[in-house]
Amino acid sequence: MMRARRLLPGFSLTMGMTLAYLGLVVLLPLGAMLIKAAGMSLEGFIAATTGPRALAAYQVTLVSAAEAVAFNGLAGLLFAWVLARYQFPGRNLLDALIDLPFAMPTAVAGLALAAAFAPNGWVGQYLEPLGFKVVHAQPGIAIAMAFTSLPFVVRSVQPVIEELESETEEAARTLGASETQIFMKVILPTLAPALLAGMSLAFARCLGEFGAIIFIAGNRPFETEIAALLIFIKLEEYEFGSATAVATVVLAFAFATMLLTNGIQAWQQRYLAKG
Numbered sequence: 608m609m610r611a612r613r614l615l616p617g618f619s620l621t622m623g624m625t626l627a628y629l630g631l632v633v634l635l636p637l638g639a640m641l642i643k644a645a646g647m648s649l650e651g652f653i654a655a656t657t658g659p660r661a662l663a664a665y666q667v668t669l670v671s672a673a674e675a676v677a678f679n680g681l682a683g684l685l686f687a688w689v690l691a692r693y694q695f696p697g698r699n700l701l702d703a704l705i706d707l708p709f710a711m712p713t714a715v716a717g718l719a720l721a722a723a724f725a726p727n728g729w730v731g732q733y734l735e736p737l738g739f740k741v742v743h744a745q746p747g748i749a750i751a752m753a754f755t756s757l758p759f760v761v762r763s764v765q766p767v768i769e770e771l772e773s774e775t776e777e778a779a780r781t782l783g784a785s786e787t788q789i790f791m792k793v794i795l796p797t798l799a800p801a802l803l804a805g806m807s808l809a810f811a812r813c814l815g816e817f818g819a820i821i822f823i824a825g826n827r828p829f830e831t832e833i834a835a836l837l838i839f840i841k842l843e844e845y846e847f848g849s850a851t852a853v854a855t856v857v858l859a860f861a862f863a864t865m866l867l868t869n870g871i872q873a874w875q876q877r878y879l880a881k882g
Contacts, residue, residue: 660832661834661853667831668834675750675753675756683802688768692768705758708758712820717823720822755816762797764782766802807871808868811861817833
């Protein structure tokens with residue numbers, strides 16, 4: 608009996624190459640950072656990570672990320688639904704624009720957002736008279752995070768919408784269900800795992816955002832200073848211990864988010880398998 612031919616080498620070689628790459632590119636830099644943080648005394652680590660400025664930076668970062676992800680959950684679902692269910696002129700252009708935040712430098716995104724939402728910008732000139740300040744304010748941070756993380760939600764949900772079977776929706780209509788009931792009880796439960804996974808990825812992306820934010824936030828301590836900027840400032844001030852301590856806290860948040868994402872994706876696979 609002939610053995611099945613494989614396009615890739617065997618498990619041992621591919622796993623070894625994967626672990627080597629992971630170790631050199633991901634684990635080695637992170638390990639060096641953690642060793643640097645571990646070299647601090649416990650009192651110094653606690654002081655660096657729980658000082659008033661650090662706590663304010665965590666709060667600004669987490670609140671802005673939560674706002675951005677909440678917005679992207681709705682907007683991303685809407686974009687994914689339109690792209691998956693409808694054909695219209697300019698659809699391919701819209702589909703490409705969704706991925707634009709992945710391709711463009713985040714500093715360019717920050718400059719564009721700052722220009723658009725400035726008091727004399729295209730959008731800011733209408734918001735400023737209403738008392739809604741974006742540039743050099745916390746809402747600007749949330750908008751920048753939402754801009755850079757939107758594709759994660761759209762690209763997580765869109766394939767699931769495209770694979771939905773129309774027969775289930777037709778059966779619900781035949782039984783007298785309204786369109787709202789069909790969406791809430793038939794479609795949304797199927798989309799929920801992918802939507803939550805996309806939002807988790809977007810949240811992790813928001814935690815690490817830097818370039819798009821520094822141009823629009825104003826970077827005022829205790830008001831518009833995010834954790835990533837605080838790390839950068841500590842490095843510029845040659846406070847390497849404090850910088851690595853704060854970075855370790857941000858890394859812990861990001862790692863916990865990614866664990867949650869993996870759990871949601873596993874749940875999604877089990878849910879779809881049962882269906």
